[in-house]
Amino acid sequence: METSSTDLFRHITADKTAFYRAIMDVFAAAKRQYRLQLRPDEVLTEAAWTSTPPGLEEVAQALSQLAEWGNLESQPDTARVSTLSDFYRARFLYRLSRGGEAVEAGLAVFERTLRLRAELQSVALEDIDSRLQALWQLLTHDEASGNGPDVAKTHEILRDLVRVFEDLADNAQAFMAGVARSLELHQADANMVVAYKRRLIEYLERFIGDLIRRSDTIARTLDNLSTRIDPVLLLVAEREARDAAPGNTTEQADETRQRQAAWRERWKGLRGWFLATGNEPPQAELLRARARAAIPQLLSAIAAVNERRSGRSDRSADFRVLAQWFADCASEEDTHRLARAAFALHPARHFSLEVQSEKEVPASTSWLEAPPLTINPRLREYGEAAPRGPLPRVRDRSEERALMARQLAEESRQVEAARRRLAHGRPTRLSRLGELDVHEFGLFLGLLSEALAEQSGPEQAVERRTGDGLLHIRLEPLAMDSQAHVHTPAGILSGRDHLLTISLVQELA
Amino acid sequence: MSTPPFHQEARRIGELQRTQQQDEFRRALRALLMRPLMSPEHADFPAVRRQAERLREWFAREAGWPLHVDREGARLFKRPADLSDPTRGLPGYDRRRYVLLCLACAVLERADPQITLKLLGDRIMQQATDPALAARGFTFTLRTASERRELVAVCRTLLEHGVLERVAGEEANFVHESSWQHSDALYDVHRRLLAGMLAAVRGPSTWRTEDAPLDTESRLQSLVAELRVDSEQGHRDALRHHLARQLLDDPVLYTASLKADAQAYFINQRGTMAGRLCEAAGLVAEQRAEGLALVDENGQLTDVAMPAEGTEAHATLLVAEYLAQRLRQTGEPTLITEAEVADFLRNAVGRYGRYWRKSARAPGAERELAGLTLDRLHRLSLIVRDTDGLHPLPAIARFSLGQTEVRARNSDTLSLLESLT
Numbered sequence: 001m002e003t004s005s006t007d008l009f010r011h012i013t014a015d016k017t018a019f020y021r022a023i024m025d026v027f028a029a030a031k032r033q034y035r036l037q038l039r040p041d042e043v044l045t046e047a048a049w050t051s052t053p054p055g056l057e058e059v060a061q062a063l064s065q066l067a068e069w070g071n072l073e074s075q076p077d078t079a080r081v082s083t084l085s086d087f088y089r090a091r092f093l094y095r096l097s098r099g100g101e102a103v104e105a106g107l108a109v110f111e112r113t114l115r116l117r118a119e120l121q122s123v124a125l126e127d128i129d130s131r132l133q134a135l136w137q138l139l140t141h142d143e144a145s146g147n148g149p150d151v152a153k154t155h156e157i158l159r160d161l162v163r164v165f166e167d168l169a170d171n172a173q174a175f176m177a178g179v180a181r182s183l184e185l186h187q188a189d190a191n192m193v194v195a196y197k198r199r200l201i202e203y204l205e206r207f208i209g210d211l212i213r214r215s216d217t218i219a220r221t222l223d224n225l226s227t228r229i230d231p232v233l234l235l236v237a238e239r240e241a242r243d244a245a246p247g248n249t250t251e252q253a254d255e256t257r258q259r260q261a262a263w264r265e266r267w268k269g270l271r272g273w274f275l276a277t278g279n280e281p282p283q284a285e286l287l288r289a290r291a292r293a294a295i296p297q298l299l300s301a302i303a304a305v306n307e308r309r310s311g312r313s314d315r316s317a318d319f320r321v322l323a324q325w326f327a328d329c330a331s332e333e334d335t336h337r338l339a340r341a342a343f344a345l346h347p348a349r350h351f352s353l354e355v356q357s358e359k360e361v362p363a364s365t366s367w368l369e370a371p372p373l374t375i376n377p378r379l380r381e382y383g384e385a386a387p388r389g390p391l392p393r394v395r396d397r398s399e400e401r402a403l404m405a406r407q408l409a410e411e412s413r414q415v416e417a418a419r420r421r422l423a424h425g426r427p428t429r430l431s432r433l434g435e436l437d438v439h440e441f442g443l444f445l446g447l448l449s450e451a452l453a454e455q456s457g458p459e460q461a462v463e464r465r466t467g468d469g470l471l472h473i474r475l476e477p478l479a480m481d482s483q484a485h486v487h488t489p490a491g492i493l494s495g496r497d498h499l500l501t502i503s504l505v506q507e508l509a
Numbered sequence: 510m511s512t513p514p515f516h517q518e519a520r521r522i523g524e525l526q527r528t529q530q531q532d533e534f535r536r537a538l539r540a541l542l543m544r545p546l547m548s549p550e551h552a553d554f555p556a557v558r559r560q561a562e563r564l565r566e567w568f569a570r571e572a573g574w575p576l577h578v579d580r581e582g583a584r585l586f587k588r589p590a591d592l593s594d595p596t597r598g599l600p601g602y603d604r605r606r607y608v609l610l611c612l613a614c615a616v617l618e619r620a621d622p623q624i625t626l627k628l629l630g631d632r633i634m635q636q637a638t639d640p641a642l643a644a645r646g647f648t649f650t651l652r653t654a655s656e657r658r659e660l661v662a663v664c665r666t667l668l669e670h671g672v673l674e675r676v677a678g679e680e681a682n683f684v685h686e687s688s689w690q691h692s693d694a695l696y697d698v699h700r701r702l703l704a705g706m707l708a709a710v711r712g713p714s715t716w717r718t719e720d721a722p723l724d725t726e727s728r729l730q731s732l733v734a735e736l737r738v739d740s741e742q743g744h745r746d747a748l749r750h751h752l753a754r755q756l757l758d759d760p761v762l763y764t765a766s767l768k769a770d771a772q773a774y775f776i777n778q779r780g781t782m783a784g785r786l787c788e789a790a791g792l793v794a795e796q797r798a799e800g801l802a803l804v805d806e807n808g809q810l811t812d813v814a815m816p817a818e819g820t821e822a823h824a825t826l827l828v829a830e831y832l833a834q835r836l837r838q839t840g841e842p843t844l845i846t847e848a849e850v851a852d853f854l855r856n857a858v859g860r861y862g863r864y865w866r867k868s869a870r871a872p873g874a875e876r877e878l879a880g881l882t883l884d885r886l887h888r889l890s891l892i893v894r895d896t897d898g899l900h901p902l903p904a905i906a907r908f909s910l911g912q913t914e915v916r917a918r919n920s921d922t923l924s925l926l927e928s929l930t
């Protein structure tokens with residue numbers, strides 16, 4: 001029957017996987033017992049059904065389905081029958097097909113790998129050591145006897161060595177991965193971990209001790225062997241090639257080369273495990289370091305577990321119960337009260353600003369009688385202590401600017417007019433100035449202050465040029481009892497009369 | 510013989526150092542009052558560490574609050590004296606968030622030293638399927654944006670308190686419908702601070718099923734009930750701690766709210782007590798006939814500031830004045846309805862509205878604003894609210910300010926030139 005290899009695995013993903021697996025297990029067991037084929041009724045009686053045993057009809061159907069997928073091969077059963085119904089029923093004998101066998105082997109490996117516990121094998125170290133010693137003795141003995149090496153024995157030792165070594169390497173790899181993830185410890189129940197710890201630590205210590213002790217002798221033996229192992233590997237490769245390829249001589253030479261390369265690689269791996277290559281530390285060293293590091297890691301994990309156990313309570317459980325309490329609260333207010341009691345994360349809360357008062361208020365004063373707060377009036381009035389807020393949007397100010405320009409022009413025109421009125425270069429009495437408008441008075445006051453600043457005594461005449469360098473002013477006091485009144489929109493300026501001369505500097509020049 | 514200058518100098522330096530120590534102690538104490546679970550990143554953590562021994566003694570003596578300080582953080586277990594105050598929970602939290610926070614902590618307790626936002630969410634989802642929670646109608650799936658927002662809010666609380674520390678990524682995008690599947694954040698879990706999250710005296714899970722407290726009141730008690738020494742001194746200490754806890758944590762302590770024995774003790778001891786607490790914490794005691802408030806002059810020692818800036822704070826201040834005035838008129842406890850407050854605010858819009866944010870000026874907004882202001886006043890123990898309305902409490906009278914005159918700048922008056930006369 002033509003089947004694709006994927007069909008072979010369909011029974012694992014089918015609806016009744018357990019049912020199919022039970023049947024296939026029977027065939028796998030039969031294979032181990034060297035039984036060639038099985039009848040449906042034998043399958044029915046031998047299988048370890050997980051639930052109630054199915055009917056024979058059902059089993060037969062499953063068997064034919066498995067045969068269709070290619071896991072089983074069937075052939076008509078020609079044994080004698082004793083009833084009519086048996087005769088009319090299609091009867092078959094079943095056995096594992098080649099594909100089915102491969103699937104079973106694969107699944108077995110799969111399961112074993114999954115179950116593989118990370119373990120370090122002290123025994124393997126011992127084995128490797130003894131195999132190497134045997135190899136060394138064999139080679140030395142053969143050399144001493146003058147014959148070539150005993151290839152058959154050497155081959156056996158080497159095969160054994162490789163098997164043990166591969167086991168060790170696999171386990172070491174699993175161990176490293178396991179420790180790295182610290183998988184076992186996190187999943188384990190706290191009690192189990194604590195109970196397990198002594199054993200594990202003792203075991204790790206023993207392994208490390210072994211590793212240190214053995215790896216030294218192993219390394220020395222390996223080193224000794226290295227110089228003469230190559231011809232031996234060639235001989236072994238030749239022996240294997242003889243077995244494998246009955247073809248012509250070139251094919252055989254090829255095969256030998258390949259086998260030799262494979263052996264050399266294994267040997268190199270073995271060396272690399274126990275001897276440093278170049279700058280690389282030997283694998284055994286790494287394993288030792290990792291195993292040593294595992295101990296404190298384990299201890300800290302145990303400490304964490306202990307902490308969890310010895311604490312007043314399991315915090316995680318506390319939080320879960322607390323979650324239920326929150327969920328039980330009748331109102332939101334209650335949740336806040338509960339939160340304050342449970343978490344106590346709230347900051348302090350106090351009034352700000354103390355009441356400022358001149359005298360101490362007696363403690364028996366009511367708040368109603370006591371002086372109230374003094375609050376920054378800005379804060380009281382506008383709700384802000386200082387002007388702030390986002391920058392106002394950019395406004396088009398051309399209109400305002402035009403207005404300002406107009407005002408400026410108007411102002412300078414008036415100032416100019418005031419100047420013309422006052423700065424005519426003729427001496428004038430203050431009492432004769434008459435009425436001054438705002439601009440004139442502004443100009444007048446400015447000039448006056450500049451002149452008076454220069455004056456050292458009330459009787460002295462002052463003469464100076466204004467700060468802007470445009471006007472020249474001369475102020476001469478008149479008689480002490482003279483009086484001048486200058487009428488302005490802001491009021492009347494009165495004082496001692498002076499003779500005032502204001503002239504434009506340009507005109508003087 | 511006069512003291513040689515050298516000794517004077519030494520004494521001066523000694524005094525200076527004492528002052529500095531005192532300053533640092535005060536700063537550390539104030540920092541812990543504001544942040545009882547403090548991560549080493551906090552600006553005042555070095556001060557707390559240096560003063561740890563003194564602080565521990567002080568808090569234990571004055572308030573009976575345990576303080577733990579080590580390299581990885583500080584925790585002041587501020588057990589409350591007043592369990593009835595609903596305004597002191599976590600800001601912005603509701604029932605669901607509290608439940609989620611608990612579940613998040615439960616997950617973190619069991620988690621590795623690092624965790625991602627997604628993983629945390631997944632594990633919380635698993636925890637939420639607990640039949641005990643499901644029976645209470647709690648579900649959490651992360652499927653809606655609001656649920657993811659809740660998770661992010663819880664994460665931010667934990668980040669804020671230093672329980673989690675962000676290593677990579679960002680929570681912000683986790684809420685968005687389109688991008689949340691692709692955004693994640695990685696956190697370090699700080700176990701020491703996580704261990705400080707729960708302040709309960711007795712863990713809620715330690716009760717045997719038959720003894721477990723069944724209603725909220727007994728559960729509240731079970732979280733804070735401490736072992737008391739049954740002696741005269743023990744009783745006095747308990748009273749003193751009870752009062753100090755309230756004075757340090759709450760804005761005001763009204764004598765009338767205390768039980769008879771506490772009241773008697775308080776009336777006798779409040780002066781010295783207030784003096785001790787204020788000296789250490791840099792507060793000012795406001796002692797009145799009705800009670801005692803420890804006031805922080807610069808307003809740092811509070812989560813609800815008053816007076817403060819902004820529309821709501823301004824409205825709160827105005828309402829406080831209004832209520833104080835009403836209280837003053839009657840001079841005794843009086844009931845005021847929320848509608849009256851809203852009316853007052855409606856009228857205030859005319860005078861102050863232009864300084865307020867626009868949404869507060871809209872017609873009808875005064876109701877919301879009244880709610881917000883009363884909430885603030887409630888938080889500050891200045892009013893009590895019930896279904897009918899509110900009662901102003903005595904301390905509100907400190908805000909009876911009356912009218913403020915803000916004068917417009919008047920034109921400067923001219924002075925005559927003296928030299929001309």
